[in-house]
Amino acid sequence: xxxxxxxxxxxxxxxxxxxxxxxxxxxxxxxxxxxxxxxxxxxxxxxxxxxxxxxxxxxxxxxxxxxxxxxxxxxxxxxxxxxxxxxxxxxxxxxxxxxxxxxxxxxxxxxxxxxx
Numbered sequence: 001x002x003x004x005x006x007x008x009x010x011x012x013x014x015x016x017x018x019x020x021x022x023x024x025x026x027x028x029x030x031x032x033x034x035x036x037x038x039x040x041x042x043x044x045x046x047x048x049x050x051x052x053x054x055x056x057x058x059x060x061x062x063x064x065x066x067x068x069x070x071x072x073x074x075x076x077x078x079x080x081x082x083x084x085x086x087x088x089x090x091x092x093x094x095x096x097x098x099x100x101x102x103x104x105x106x107x108x109x110x111x112x113x114x115x116x
Contacts, residue, residue, distance in 0.1 A: 003072070004078075007078060010043050010047070011078050011081075011082035014039070018036070018086045018089050018090060021035055032090075033102055033106075
């Protein structure tokens with residue numbers, strides 16, 4: 001259940017950053033990209049300390065063996081809903097190519113941080 005809570009908090013924080021960045025602070029593309037990159041890297045570093053990748057793998061293997069994958073499914077659904085909400089807001093604010101740039105660059109930064 002810990003992974004679900006961590007994922008939910010990260011998803012809600014990402015959606016909040018995008019919402020307030022666009023609607024309250026009226027951030028242009030590069031500042032929004034910078035904020036999302038910084039948040040992605042920082043949240044990944046924090047998550048790695050709380051729940052290291054080796055422990056996540058052990059939990060996933062144990063869940064597959066026991067057949068209890070409900071928490072993982074809930075986390076995936078919450079993450080997907082958050083991704084769609086962010087995608088719609090970013091697409092409307094910056095257009096398709098800039099949205100794609102944000103998604104690709106933040107994904108690369110988070111994966112690089114996760115596997116450093």
